[in-house]
Amino acid sequence: SRNRHCRLHSLTVKVRDLGLGFESEEIVRFSYCIGSCESARTNYDLTLQNLVQLEVLMRDKHLSSNPCCRPVRYEVVSFMDARNAWHTVDNLSAAECRCVG
Amino acid sequence: SRNRHCRLHSLTVKVRDLGLGFESEEIVRFSYCIGSCESARTNYDLTLQNLVQLEVLMRDKHLSSNPCCRPVRYEVVSFMDARNAWHTVDNLSAAECRCVG
């Protein structure tokens, strides 16, 4: 459990694999946020966890008992598609991660 | 799944069931955030989802692919414990929810 705190990771992917429907042979750098937000939890999170353990509250995928590791700033990504047209996509790649919420 | 958007719910719990170690017969109002944040997703989230489906990225409990439904404001809660001592716990009960991150 050491040093897996929420931080920025990145990899290079084909534009096609972004799954946004663009047809392009280009590759882009995609950065994303992953890691534990344990150290950002509050009394609320501890209580939520205890209530679920006591089954006072039901476990639910829309119930998060600690802050989530999410981008707080994005980078714009530009590329030319197969018909040599330029595209710029906002909010695609994370620029900075933090435990939010 | 219509009205399952991220919002505030509350219930009355015994202080003892909060699981924070306080011995008290008092009850407190505990409010928490639950609900879907689908409507707040960005290109980043769609891309992340696709990369996981393509197994370019591994599924991981510390990887959240949409904003999470979290408190953005908390309420203080005070109670008297079994030795008649007063306690005030910060950031215990949610006061307002939002899709964050």
Added chain:
Amino acid sequence: RKEYHENVYIDQPVGLPLLRIHALKDSEEEEVHFGLCPDLVIQRDGIHKNLWFQIQENTGLLFFNRSLEKDLHKMLLGGSWATMSKLVFPVLLSSQPFQGKECQSAHSYNLQHVPHAKVTLSVINATMPSCHSTALGQMCFTDMDLSFQIKENKPPGTFHQLQLFPQQQPCQNISISYKVIADESLPFHYDQNTTTIRVTRSLDRETREKYELLAKCTVRDASKETSKEVPLLVTVLDEDDTPPFLPNGTNTADAVVEFCRKEGTVLATLMVYDADTTPIFPLENSRKKYTGTISTSDAWVKETFRVEHIFNEIYFNPNGSQVRGTQHEYKLVLNKVISITESRSFQLDVIVNDTEYQGPDKSLMLHFNISILPVSIQFPNITYQFTVNRNAANFSQIGKICINNCMRFCGINIMYSLQAPNVSCYAVNIVQSHEDKDGSLYVNDSAVLRKPECKEIQYPVLAVEKQSKKEAHSYLTVILDGKLIRNDEGCLDSCARSKTRSECEECGGLGVLTGRCQWRKGSGTGITPNYSTCSPSIRTCPDGKCDTVESKDPRICPQDCTNTNIIGGHERGLTGIKAGNGICYCFPEENCYCEKDDIKEPLCDDM
């Protein structure tokens, strides 16, 4: 009596006395003059000309001279039929005949400085109670309680008349007789004929300040007889008529200044008593009453010492009764730090003065025999030797360095330092403790500990007293031993991060003595000071104190030093976690958590 209450009925006959104001004299030859002011206050209606009441200047009899019927509307607020309203006015007292100007300064707002009695008349919008409607018992006394105040050291005089005025008791064909039940020896006399009560001699509060008598009234009508007893209380008012005195004759105390030399140190205390009371209210007057001044012309003495004075009420028991008096405490206090080289003995005198007492011996002298001893800066004649494990981490605490009596110092600041060692192995350093008394030795370069050539290191140790620059020297030998152990890469820098025993004991962290963190198994349930936690050294962390080594880096012992958020059931100390629920662990400089031992994986959404 300070206050008089009486009822006045709308149909009450005029021209008769309503009540009698009594007063006592301050001296035999003094005359007594009673006076009324032209205005009075009508409750809810404010100030009005006094058209209804007059007072006999020398007897204090208050007459009701004009019927209220015509002025009812003034009384009862423009016809709003309140059943009752109140008239309030002062009866002034003077030893000179009244010229009328006394009323200017004495209007009802500000009477603290004018001798007076406050009269409150309740105007009752109903006919006077007839004979049969009044219970026999109510014909004896009005509902005013019989409590009186008599100044001590004053001449005798009459202070009350038990018998009510005719219109105050409506029944004619009944007989009312009064008696005062009191011990013969008491200084009061009751005159059966006039039903007046006299104080027969000058009273001395310092002998007795309260008298409880009993007024008995017997009412007989044709068919029956009833009697009623009411307590009659006399309180004796104090005058400053006794000088200060020493409780057991001691006016001298010894004051030794040695190890504690800082400003504010209390060196000695002497008591002075006064049989008089000392009112604390209003504050400014009480402080001025008793003074305590150092009597010296030596500037150094004036600068170096001060006297602090507090007083509280005590009780004296002259022949069995309990009387309030005052105990004055005079503390001799250091007004500034005294150098360790200062050494002298002398007597310091303090003059205590009772400023309000007019008689002889109003002040007395207190003597403090002061001896200021020098303090030597020396190490005990031993050389310091400590063994350190080669796996020790930075900030691990090795031991303490302390010159003679160092733990008894206050106001004496010692700076400890290590000089260059005999071999170039600079592994250890020293830091002052919080009050600069002793020095804490700690590892400040753990890499040096792993060098085989560094086995036994000798440091010259220097101690310097900050103010006088006096020095002391000694030697410290550090012996390194222990087999080196490898640290797992994944280990982090702070023991406090670990949440379980296994995680804790497989890693090191800042401050560890033997290369491994130590798990402190908690005991007790709920929020307890004895919480489970992972520590670099259980002897010093957590111990509720963030010492000077621990405060060098937040990762060493956040359990004692953290000021960040503590999440979960806890109790915060001045710094750090005083008590916690289950296991307490920290992300230094972020948050600390206290959670129950059976921590499951946190819930996570989506995915």
Added chain:
Amino acid sequence: QPNSCITAESLCLADPVCNATYRILENCSRSYTKNSFIILDHEARNKCLQAETLMRNSHFQECKCQRRTQKQEEQCLRVYWTVHSTVSEGDFNLEMSPYKNVASEESLKTNYNKLATQVSGSHLAGDSTNLCLQVAQICSLNRRCGRLRTMYVSNCSPKDGHACNQNKCHRELKHFFGKVELDFTMRFLFCPCQDEFCGERRRKTIVPDCSFQNSTKPNCLLLLDTCLKDYVCKSRLADFQEQCKPSSTSSYGCSQHNHAACLEAYMGMIGTPMTPNYISNSTADVTLWCSCENSGNHKEDCDEILSSFSNNRCLRSAMQSQMGLNQVNTKDLKKLQFIPSPN
């Protein structure tokens, strides 16, 4: 119905003559509060007296102030005492309360009972013999009561090792007892106890370490002096003296025959410099945090202040009747069916 002193003031200010006289009175009242009255020369003092008599017979006749109106209350009380400054300064008996008389007791039975049934029947009730615990639970169920209770407790508790701030604590306590319905606060503060454990909870209700106690006990004359210099405290004290005036003749114990009014006036003192509290966990007697030590010749005046709380027949009978009331209500609640807790 006596009018409000605020409306009286605005009517007066609209009338030039009244306006001028009222301004004179404002200066007079300012000098009384700083008791520099002695500096006022004879001429100025007479002007004040006439101004006040004029005022009392004009718009301000019998004007009063509304209880529990927070911001407005202070402004109204300032007007009231401006027009009533001849009540002799520094005197303990303030004669008349500036507040309009209290609503009748019937209006008290609002939504308290509804919540009480939820607590007493549900799994949340826990130790139901401790009535002070139960009223605390009922308060937590009511959103306003629970929130305002947390507000005063958190402001009356020490934060991170530093001592509490008594002014903030007093402000929040006044807020709680001024805002939450009497229905709750009466039962919350005057809950009956059979044992010292319940008695300790009752004693600690107003967080006395911060709101009541201080390191040393001042003389009660000093406490009164501080109170009389503060409009709200002076008014609450006048109200308490009027509503809780003991009567030796009536079996009711009070000359005003309105126990609820006395208890409301007592609660009005909480959060002022003369905040009263229960003496210990084994009695329902209350007192002030002051002593009559070092009173000198003013011992009797001091005793009068202290005993108006610690030995007041009317206050004691009002508290006993309220506690008796609470006792009865919770017994018959048991029979009612449990209703699930709100969501």
